[in-house]
Amino acid sequence: MAEKQPVPREQKIALAILGLIGLYMLYSNFFAPMGGKITAAEKKLSDKESELLEMRPRAAEINVLQEELKLYEELLAETEDKLPVSEELPQFIRSITALAARYDMDLRVLNMLGVEQGEYYNSHVYGMRLVSDYHNLARFFAELGQMERIMNVKNLSMEPFVDGENEYDNLLEANFQLVAFTFKK
Template identity: 25%
Template sequence: MATPFREWPWFLQALFYLGLTIVLVLAGLFVPGLPLSSVRTDLQAAQDQLKPLETEVGNLRVYKQRRSELQSEMDALQKQLATLQTIVPEEKEADQFILMVQRAAITGGVSIRSLTSMPVVQKQYYYELPFTIEADGPYYSVLDFFARMGHLSRIINVGDLKLASTKSGAGKFRMAPGTSVTGTFTITTFFTNGGQPPAAAPAGAQAKK
């Protein structure tokens, strides 16, 4: 005759309950329709949805970092463009240029007797805006004037330089004390003109001091 369950040794009862628990858990996980099985299915589905989202988030982080890098590059290029537009502007801006040259002369102690604009010269990618200048002053002041023009915001080329000593009587203006050099030269600056055809600069612009 079979021994009643209650009379089983305690360790056999413990093993029985343990085995029963394992069976119930496995049944709950794998038998369709049971609560644990539904939770397991939902968990797996959530994990499957999470993986592509994690991948997408990782890609977005890369794009965000790349966007910051591109923005920094664009800012640097904008600054370079602004600098280039100052050095070689789109328009002639002849009046502003003449004022810059006159200030450099006054600061350097040089007298500009005449400043005459010449016809604009068209090149492939830019335009040349030349001026002829007649000036006089102390020798070292004239040198300082040329140095100051080299530090102006716009590019300036100096050519056709003809200097003479005032002792030779070459000067035709009343000169300031200490003046030792007089002469003429050409200065040329540049502009891009914004894609418009060049127009001849008005001749005979005079500036006297």
């Protein structure tokens, strides 16, 4: 068999230099960029963890806010029942005339005086004149205040009822403004 010849020293040095160059190329092209990517990924991960820590209390607040929203929606529905979105004039007139008839009142005048625009609601003002005795007038106002819809009586004036030249001792003529409210959306 052929005897192995020793590798010359220059070749060993050249191989060592090539090996070092290969290791340097491997490190500079693979490991060094990977270290930068790892550092960037670690920074991104820590940023996401800090965002998560900030969002956890907000996530807990969402349930509370959803409950509050549900409560406010119920309150809005209840308010819309008491403050309708539309004027509903025919129903309003029927309910007022039926209420006056229930207390044996003579509804002389019911006319629209105008609409006052508000920030959240509109006020519909009606002029009314009724003839009735004092107790029925009081019952009328009491029931008016108990109605589902929110209404207000203002500028009330009462005088003894005079029909021609006859003055009736037990009858009053009541002039007032009835204000009905509608919700503004």
